[in-house]
Structures are given as C-alpha cells and as structure tokens.
Amino acid sequence: MLTAPIIVIASFAYVGLLFAIAYYGDKRADEGRSIIANPYIYALSLAVYCTAWTFYGSVGRAATSGIGFLPIYLGPTLMAALWWYVMLKIIRISKQNRITSIADFIASRYGKSQMVGGLVTIIAVIGIIPYIALQLKAISNTFLIVLDYPEVAMPHKQSAPLFLGDNTFYIAMLLAAFAILFGTRHLDATERHEGLVAAVAFESLVKLLAFIAVGLFVTFWMYDGFGDIFHRAQEVAQLTPLLTEGGNYASWASLTFLSMAAIMFLPRQWQVTVVENVDERHLNTAIWLFPLYLLAINVFVLPIAFGGLLHFPSGSVDADTFVLTLPISEQAPWLALFAFIGGLSAATGMVIVETIALSTMVCNDLVMPVLLRMKGLRLTARRDLSGLLLGIRRGAIVLILVLGYLYFGLAGEAYALVSIGLISFSLVAQFAPAIIGGIFWKGGTRTGTVCGLAAGFLVWLYTLLLPSFAKSGWLPINFLSQGMFGVDLLKPQQLFGLEGLDDITHCLFWSMLANIGCYVAVSLAKGPSAAEHGQATVFVDALRQSGATAGPRLWRGSASVNDLLALLGRFLGPERAREAFESYARDRGARAIESLAADASLVHHVESLLAGAIGSASARVMVASVVEEEPLGLDEVMNIIDEASQVLAYSRQLEQKSRELEAATNELRGANQRLQELDRLKDDFISTVTHELRTPLTSIRAFSEILNDNPRLEDGQRAKFLSIIIKESERLTRLINQVLDLAKIESGNAEWHTSDIDLREVIEDSVTAVSQLFKDGNIALTVQLPRQTPQIVADRDRLMQVMLNLLSNAAKFCERPDGKVTASLERQGDFLRVDVTDNGIGISPADQAVIFDKFRQAGDTLTQKPKGSGLGLAISRQIIDHFGGRLWVESQPGAGSKFSFTLPVKTGSELQQGFGT
Amino acid sequence: MIRPSIKGQRLVALFLMGFLLLNYPLLNLFAGSGHVLGIPVLYAYVFAVWALLIGLMALVIEKRED
Numbered sequence: 001m002l003t004a005p006i007i008v009i010a011s012f013a014y015v016g017l018l019f020a021i022a023y024y025g026d027k028r029a030d031e032g033r034s035i036i037a038n039p040y041i042y043a044l045s046l047a048v049y050c051t052a053w054t055f056y057g058s059v060g061r062a063a064t065s066g067i068g069f070l071p072i073y074l075g076p077t078l079m080a081a082l083w084w085y086v087m088l089k090i091i092r093i094s095k096q097n098r099i100t101s102i103a104d105f106i107a108s109r110y111g112k113s114q115m116v117g118g119l120v121t122i123i124a125v126i127g128i129i130p131y132i133a134l135q136l137k138a139i140s141n142t143f144l145i146v147l148d149y150p151e152v153a154m155p156h157k158q159s160a161p162l163f164l165g166d167n168t169f170y171i172a173m174l175l176a177a178f179a180i181l182f183g184t185r186h187l188d189a190t191e192r193h194e195g196l197v198a199a200v201a202f203e204s205l206v207k208l209l210a211f212i213a214v215g216l217f218v219t220f221w222m223y224d225g226f227g228d229i230f231h232r233a234q235e236v237a238q239l240t241p242l243l244t245e246g247g248n249y250a251s252w253a254s255l256t257f258l259s260m261a262a263i264m265f266l267p268r269q270w271q272v273t274v275v276e277n278v279d280e281r282h283l284n285t286a287i288w289l290f291p292l293y294l295l296a297i298n299v300f301v302l303p304i305a306f307g308g309l310l311h312f313p314s315g316s317v318d319a320d321t322f323v324l325t326l327p328i329s330e331q332a333p334w335l336a337l338f339a340f341i342g343g344l345s346a347a348t349g350m351v352i353v354e355t356i357a358l359s360t361m362v363c364n365d366l367v368m369p370v371l372l373r374m375k376g377l378r379l380t381a382r383r384d385l386s387g388l389l390l391g392i393r394r395g396a397i398v399l400i401l402v403l404g405y406l407y408f409g410l411a412g413e414a415y416a417l418v419s420i421g422l423i424s425f426s427l428v429a430q431f432a433p434a435i436i437g438g439i440f441w442k443g444g445t446r447t448g449t450v451c452g453l454a455a456g457f458l459v460w461l462y463t464l465l466l467p468s469f470a471k472s473g474w475l476p477i478n479f480l481s482q483g484m485f486g487v488d489l490l491k492p493q494q495l496f497g498l499e500g501l502d503d504i505t506h507c508l509f510w511s512m513l514a515n516i517g518c519y520v521a522v523s524l525a526k527g528p529s530a531a532e533h534g535q536a537t538v539f540v541d542a543l544r545q546s547g548a549t550a551g552p553r554l555w556r557g558s559a560s561v562n563d564l565l566a567l568l569g570r571f572l573g574p575e576r577a578r579e580a581f582e583s584y585a586r587d588r589g590a591r592a593i594e595s596l597a598a599d600a601s602l603v604h605h606v607e608s609l610l611a612g613a614i615g616s617a618s619a620r621v622m623v624a625s626v627v628e629e630e631p632l633g634l635d636e637v638m639n640i641i642d643e644a645s646q647v648l649a650y651s652r653q654l655e656q657k658s659r660e661l662e663a664a665t666n667e668l669r670g671a672n673q674r675l676q677e678l679d680r681l682k683d684d685f686i687s688t689v690t691h692e693l694r695t696p697l698t699s700i701r702a703f704s705e706i707l708n709d710n711p712r713l714e715d716g717q718r719a720k721f722l723s724i725i726i727k728e729s730e731r732l733t734r735l736i737n738q739v740l741d742l743a744k745i746e747s748g749n750a751e752w753h754t755s756d757i758d759l760r761e762v763i764e765d766s767v768t769a770v771s772q773l774f775k776d777g778n779i780a781l782t783v784q785l786p787r788q789t790p791q792i793v794a795d796r797d798r799l800m801q802v803m804l805n806l807l808s809n810a811a812k813f814c815e816r817p818d819g820k821v822t823a824s825l826e827r828q829g830d831f832l833r834v835d836v837t838d839n840g841i842g843i844s845p846a847d848q849a850v851i852f853d854k855f856r857q858a859g860d861t862l863t864q865k866p867k868g869s870g871l872g873l874a875i876s877r878q879i880i881d882h883f884g885g886r887l888w889v890e891s892q893p894g895a896g897s898k899f900s901f902t903l904p905v906k907t908g909s910e911l912q913q914g915f916g917t
Numbered sequence: 918m919i920r921p922s923i924k925g926q927r928l929v930a931l932f933l934m935g936f937l938l939l940n941y942p943l944l945n946l947f948a949g950s951g952h953v954l955g956i957p958v959l960y961a962y963v964f965a966v967w968a969l970l971i972g973l974m975a976l977v978i979e980k981r982e983d
Contacts, residue, residue: 067959067960067963070963074935074939074963074967077935077967077970077971078932078935078936078939078970079932080974081928081929081931081932081935081970081974082928082929082932084924084925084928084929085925085929225955226954226955226956227952227954227955227956228955230952230955230956230957230960231955240950243950243957243959243960244948244949244950244957244959245948245959249940249941249944249945252940252941252944253940253941256936256939256940284978285978287928287974287978288971288974288975288978288979289975291967291970291971291974292971292975295964295967295968295971299964302960
C-alpha cells in the first residue's frame with residue numbers, strides 16, 4: 001500500500017509544490033503585488049524555528065524528561081514580549097543600514113570591521129553544520145522507517161557508501177538546488193526573497209497540521225483523550241517521575257535562556273525576522289501569533305510521547321520516531337505519509353533558509369573581503385562582479401550542505417536529535433552579548449567583541465564540542481574522565497571542579513562568563529575609536545533618528561559620480577546600478593545622474609547599496625578605493641556629534657521661541673480686538689454726546705433767534721421763551737458736567753473724598769432734597785430705615801448723587817395719582833443694601849439690559865421726549881462699583897421697578913485703621 | 918511610526934511575569950501528583966500560564982489606544 005514509489009512520488013510532489021509556491025511568490029513580487037506582505041505570513045515564516053527537532057525530537061525528549069522539552073518554546077514566547085524594544089530596534093537598524101546578515105550586523109556595529117564579520121561567520125557556520133546534519137538525519141531516518149511500512153523497524157547504521165549510494169545525499173542536493181534557485185536568483189541590495197518566504201510559510205502550515213493530525217489520532221483514536229493517556233502512564237512505575245517532576249531547574253533556566261537567544265540569533269531566524277521583514281508593523285502581530293503557533297504545535301507532544309512509551313515495548317522503538325511509528329503500528333498509511341511529509345517540511349524549511357542565510361554571510365563577510373584583498377586577482381578592476389558574487393553564494397550553499405551531510409554521515413548516529421540542536425544553540429547564544437550590548441551600550445568596541453566572541457567560542461569548543469567528539473569516538477574517551485593532559489581541573493564537563501550541572505548548563509555558564517567578561521572588560525580597557533563611536537551612535541540611537549542621517553555627516557573627502565556609478569555597477573550589474581542612481585537623483589530633485597554632486601550623502605548612499613550586496617565591511621573598502629577620503633580623527637567626530645547636538649538644541653530653542661511668539665501674537669490680536677471695540681464705543685459715545693448736546697442747543701438757538709427777530713414780542717411770550725432758554729442751558733450745563741464727571745470716573749481721575757459715613761443720613765438728606773419734586777408730582781414717598789447701621793467708607797457727595805438719581809428717576813416714571821415710592825435700607829451680611837421701589841410703568845427686560853449704558857434710556861427716545869441725559873445710571877453704577885458694591889434693577893413692565901445697590905460694611909481691621917489715622 | 922511606549926512597558930511586565938511563573942521556585946510548587954481534569958497538575962499549570970501569557974500579549978498588542 002505505502003510502497004517506495006508512492007513515498008518518493010509524494011515527496012517529490014511536495015517539493016515540487018514548494019517550487020511552484022516559491023516561483024509564484026517571486027513572480028508576484030516582481031509584479032509588485034506581494035503575497036507575503038501581511039503579518040500572518042510573517043508570523044508563519046518565523047515558525048521556521050520549528051524544525052525536525054520540534055517535529056520528532058520534542059517527543060523524544062519528552063519521553064526521557066517529561067516537560068523538560070518545553071523551555072525551548074517558552075523561551076521564544078518570553079523573548080517575543082521583549083521584541084517590542086529589541087527586535088524592532090534591530091529591524092530598524094538593519095533597514096537603515098541595509099544589513100543583510102547577523103555577521104554584517106555585528107561587523108557594522110563595531111566599526112565595519114572585516115575581522116569581526118569573518119569571525120561571526122566562521123562561528124555561525126561551525127555552529128549550524130551539526131544542526132543541518134540533524135535535519136538530514138531526520139529526513140533520512142524517517143524515510144527508511146516509512147519505507148518499511150507496515151513493519152515498525154529501526155533503521156540500522158548506514159552500510160551504503162556515502163554520497164552517490166546514499167539517498168540522503170540526493171535529498172541534500174535537491175535542497176541545495178531549491179536554495180540556489182530561490183535564494184540566489186539575482187543580487188538585490190535588500191536580499192529579500194519573497195518566493196522563499198511564501199514557501200517557508202506554507203511549510204510551517206503543513207508541519208503544524210501534520211503534527212496536530214498525529215496528535216489527535218494518538219490522543220483520541222488510540223486512547224480516550226488526554227486524561228486516559230496520563231492515567232495509564234501513572235500506573236507504570238518508571239513513567240511517574242516524568243508526570244510530576246519539573247526536572248532539573250538549572251537546566252530548565254539555561255534552556256530558556258538558550259532558546260531566547262536562538263529565536264533572535266540563529267541565522268535563519270535572523271533571515272526571516274529581520275531581512276525578509278516587509279513592514280516593521282508586521283512584528284506587532286507576530287509577537288503574539290508566533291508564540292501561539294509554538295503553543296499549538298506542542299499541545300500533543302506529551303500525549304504522543306506517553307502514547308508511544310505505553311504502546312511500544314520498552315526500548316524497542318526510538319522515541320524520536322514516535323510521531324511516525326505510532327501511525328505505522330496502527331496501520332494508518334495515509335496518516336503516516338502525512339506525518340512523514342510534515343517532518344520533511346520541518347526539515348527542508350530549516351535547511352533551505354539556513355543555508356541561504358549562511359551563504360550570504362560566507363560570501364559577504366568571509367570570501368569577498370579575502371578576494372578583494374588579493375591584489376593579484378585584480379578584482380577591483382573587473383567591470384561586473386555580480387556574477388562572481390552569485391557564484392560564491394551558490395558554491396557556499398552546496399558546500400554547507402555537503403559539510404552538513406558529512407557530519408551526518410560521520411557523527412550523526414551518536415546523538416539524539418535534541419542534543420545535536422542544543423550544541424548549535426549554545427554556540428549561537430555567543431552572539432547575544434555583542435548584539436544586545438551593541439544596540440544598547442555605546443561603549444562596546446571591536447577588540448572587545450572579538451575577544452568576547454573568541455573566548456566564548458573556545459570555551460564552547462572545549463566544554464561541549466570536543467566532549468561530543470570524544471563520545472563519538474573521534475577523541476580518546478579518557479579526555480572526558482581525566483581532563484586535558486590528565487589535569488583534573490581541566491575536565492571539560494566539570495571545568496575547574498564545577499559539578500552538578502548538565503553539560504549544556506555547564507557550557508553556557510563558562511562560555512557566557514568568558515564571553516561577557518572579555519567583551520566588557522576589553523571594551524572598557526580601551527575606549528572606542530572614531531569609526532566605532534560613529535557606528536555606535538547610529539546603532540544605539542537608531543529609534544531616535546528619523547532617518548539615516550547620521551551616516552553621511554561622518555565623512556569627508558572627494559569623489560566623482562562616474563567612479564561611484566561604475567563601482568556600484570561592478571557589483572550590482574550596470575543596469576541595476578544606473579536604475580539606483582536615477583531613483584536617487586529623482587529623490588533629490590536632480591534632473592539627471594550627471595547633475596548629481598558627489599557629496600557625502602551620495603557616497604553614503606552608494607556604500608549602503610553596496611553593503612546590501614557585499615556586506616558593510618567590504619562595501620567600506622570598495623568605496624574607499626574610488627573615493628579619496630580624508631580620515632576623521634576622534635576629535636573631529638566628537639565635534640560633528642557636538643555640532644549635531646548643538647544644532648538640535650538650537651532648533652529646540654527656535655521651537656520654543658516660535659511658540660512664545662505665537663502666544664504673543666494671540667495676545668496682541670486680543671488686545672487689538674479690545675482696542676477696536678473701545679474705538680467703536682468712543683465713536684458711539686461722541687456721536688451720542690453730540691446728539692444729546694445738540695438737542696438743547698437747537699432749542700436755545702431757536703428761541704434766541706425768535707427773541708432776536710421779534711423785538712416786539714409779548715412780555716408773557718418773551719418770559720416763557722427765556723425760561724425755556726434758561727432751562728435748556730441748565731440741562732446743557734448738567735449734561736456737560738455729567739459727561740465730564742463720567743469721563744473722569746472712567747479714566748480714574750475723579751476726586752474721591754472718602755470718609756466714614758452713615759448711610760442713613762445720606763438717604764435722609766437725599767429724601768429731603770427731592771421732597772419738593774415728589775410733592776409737585778403728588779407722589780407718596782416712604783422711607784424705611786433701621787435704627788442702627790454700621791458705618792461705611794465712601795464719598796458722601798457721590799452717594800448723595802446716586803440716591804438723588806435713583807429717587808428722581810423713580811419720581812419721573814411714577815407720575816400718576818397713586819404713585820408710591822419707597823426707599824429702604826437693610827443690612828445683609830457684610831453689605832448694606834438700599835432699595836428704591838416704585839409702582840411706575842416698569843422697564844421691559846430688553847431695556848433692563850441697557851439702561852446702565854451711557855445715553856441709554858428706557859422707551860423709544862425718538863418718539864418720546866427724553867427725560868434726562870441718559871448718563872445718570874451709568875455714573876451711579878460707576879460710583880457704586882468704585883466702592884466695591886453692586887447696582888442692579890428688578891422690574892416688570894406695568895408693575896413698577898426696584899433699583900437696588902449694595903455697599904460693603906467697614907470691617908474690623910478697617911475700623912481700627914480708621915481710628916488709628 | 919509612533920509606538921506608544923506604554924505598550925512596550927506592559928510587554929516587559931508580561932515578560933517578567935512569565936519568567937517568574939515559568940521558573941524555579943514557583944514552578945516547583947506545582948510539581949506533584951495532583952490532577953486537573955485528568956491532566957497532571959504540572960502540565961496543566963505550565964500550559965495554562967503559557968496560554969494566559971499569549972492571550973495577554975495579544976490583548977496588549979491589539980488594544981487600540983484611542
């Protein structure tokens with residue numbers, strides 16, 4: 001049923017489908033309609049983290065250590081929470097500086113050093129090759145197992161010769177073909193491979209579905225759910241510890257830490273997370289979606305592990321293969337095939353992305369710097385190097401896969417899947433101090449990084465890799481038990497007598513101690529150079545800069561546009577170089593390439609484009625070959641940075657000034673509006689005054705003319721006219737006096753004769769003064785005064801003026817037989833209140849609002865003869881206001897009016913002062 | 918792109934919370950022979966904390982700051 005041809009055809013069909021997806025993804029990318037530009041594809045592509053290790057190895061580890069397999073997935077979950085700060089910064093820096101690999105990142109950070117880049121590359125390749133071998137081993141083993149269907153048999157050690165006689169070799173070469181086809185199609189300054197990402201995301205989906213399918217099958221088909229499996233396991237004595245113990249907590253913590261580093265710094269994770277990132281906003285969703293994927297793919301690990309342990313006789317089947325062997329033993333051929341394809345997905349995804357990432361590093365940070373230094377090759381004189389670059393990368397891919405295959409063939413049998421993976425993780429973690437330190441601490445130097453990386457690497461070599469060789473039989477085994485040269489303290493897995501830790505934790509402790517110690521100590525011993533300081537600023541302050549502005553400023557020299565164009569053309573190809581220059585010219589508003597100035601900004605642009613293709617360190621060397629650069633001293637760099645911060649401070653000052661100016665402008669605008677309002681009021685006032693003055697003047701003049709023109713006028717008539725003239729003159733005088741009075745009060749020039757007065761006297765005197773007026777009008781005037789009132793401080797004459805005005809107004813508007821006016825005084829708290837109430841015609845609400853304005857009277861002044869100047873109430877209100885009181889009216893038309901004012905009572909302290917003076 | 922820093926701080930707090938809950942000594946409190954719905958209490962605890970952590974991260978990230 002599940003025969004070899006079917007398995008082979010299915011495998012090839014699956015890989016063919018991957019080719020198709022990758023091809024379609026690339027095609028859409030070329031058309032500008034990306035299929036990977038969304039956060040879900042991005043998160044799925046991050047799941048390249050889950051390799052054959054996850055697919056097969058987790059179950060194997062769970063079968064020996066229970067939940068101890070899990071820190072490898074908890075670490076990335078925890079790390080994802082920190083991505084908001086850490087990964088965002090790395091992505092931003094990489095995009096700004098066109099950094100395309102982890103080696104390039106570290107090299108670029110530490111002064112664009114070729115040495116650092118080379119060292120990182122070597123470490124990465126050494127660390128990753130066992131990991132690739134792990135994937136090949138998984139593919140090879142599972143292929144042999146599924147081939148034996150329906151028997152469950154463990155594959156024996158390969159007896160067939162390596163390479164041509166071995167299926168695994170062909171698989172490795174097929175993967176190399178895929179990587180070459182979709183990873184090195186052409187040179188691109190951003191090194192993005194959309195088709196590849198699409199295929200990887202698809203593989204993530206397939207392996208998740210396959211694993212969950214097997215999980216459901218084992219949990220609910222073979223057993224009765226989770227509870228059933230765990231219950232049965234409980235009854236087997238040797239399985240009980242797996243169910244209840246958290247294992248070694250030191251190992252738990254160190255695995256968590258290792259996986260936190262791995263999720264960031266494994267070359268393939270760097271490739272998909274940083275380099276292939278389309279939009280940094282996709283990271284947001286990935287922060288929770290990627291951990292969710294990890295959770296989903298791990299839910300069934302424990303059930304499958306216990307299911308396998310319960311199902312197979314103890315030790316007969318390798319726990320690493322349970323995912324495949326359980327469906328086989330239950331005679332479920334299609335599920336077994338699906339599981340095999342899922343494992344194939346997990347392994348191929350990892351191998352492809354990893355080799356592409358490594359090939360970029362090998363080419364840019366290892367081979368090119370060496371080739372460019374070999375003057376004999378005259379590479380700098382070659383016209384087009386893009387073909388050479390692609391060739392190197394393709395070669396590197398094949399070489400890495402061959403190395404992985406060799407490692408698999410020679411040493412692969414000695415270890416479980418997870419152990420091989422952890423050796424890789426431990427080495428990759430050595431990048432953490434240089435990168436995390438590099439993006440948050442400006443003090444790290446090139447020498448410090450080289451020392452730290454080298455120290456960490458050597459410790460890893462001695463405490464983890466060499467022991468693994470010893471266990472594989474490549475080194476004498478007594479190297480482990482007696483230490484190097486027989487010195488006990490140098491036992492590689494109990495270094496300096498440190499015992500009680502597992503080998504991974506032991507290695508991690510010593511290597512991190514050496515790495516971080518050397519990195520910090522050497523960096524601090526000798527501070528950063530000018531170039532290092534410049535790059536440190538670019539990296540550490542990446543989130544503060546709005547764009548890549550710091551780069552071009554730190555450069556001084558002379559160059560020609562044609563030289564730069566030719567240089568870029570040699571690496572990217574003349575066509576692409578010309579396109580890049582034209583787009584740069586468009587951005588700058590220049591009409592053609594020829595009109596560009598070869599300034600610092602252009603040189604920087606070319607360098608960053610080159611950096612994308614050949615790495616920042618090589619790019620720097622190449623640009624320097626066509627540009628006559630004047631070296632900058634540390635002092636000058638510091639000056640430029642100082643200058644920049646001064647400019648920043650100055651611009652802050654300017655902003656501040658401009659804000660102040662705006663506030664002042666607003667104030668001025670307000671003042672201007674008030675002035676205009678006042679001006680309008682003044683105009684109104686003058687025109688009203690003129691009008692009011694003209695009325696009496698007109699009548700005086702008219703009657704004077706009559707008298708003048710008619711000397712024979714009757715005596716009676718003459719006397720009448722004269723009395724009118726006198727009355728109008730008086731009115732005129734009064735009006736002028738009032739205008740002057742009001743003007744004085746308003747301008748604050750009025751004379752106030754304040755003294756302690758008794759308001760009752762004022763009221764009584766006023767009443768007496770107007771009593772004749774009331775008698776003439778036949779109006780009853782009642783006065784209600786309390787027996788005793790406190791004194792107030794005011795101007796007696798002015799208050800009289802107010803009272804007289806109110807009383808005469810009341811009399812004026814109350815001329816009818818039953819006219820009645822009441823003046824009353826009472827105390828209200830700290831105030832004395834005076835009410836003048838009449839039962840006259842009243843005032844409409846509209847008039848109430850205006851009668852205190854100048855020259856405003858109740859009623860229609862056009863049709864009715866004015867009964868006063870219209871200034872009395874205005875003046876009264878000014879007077880009352882002056883003494884801290886209030887004057888208002890309450891009235892209803894037809895029901896009379898009540899004018900009231902209050903004045904503050906003299907307080908105790910004022911009294912004392914009054915007596916004192 | 919302006920990223921409100923309060924989200925970043927919340928995520929760091931979640932990291933610290935997760936790190937404490939999923940390590941010694943808190944982890945050790947759940948290493949025993951109990952069961953929750955038939956699942957060993959240690960497994961149930963670790964997976965529940967894990968799921969909770971992811972849920973909270975999603976909540977922090979996707980919450981709109983108006």
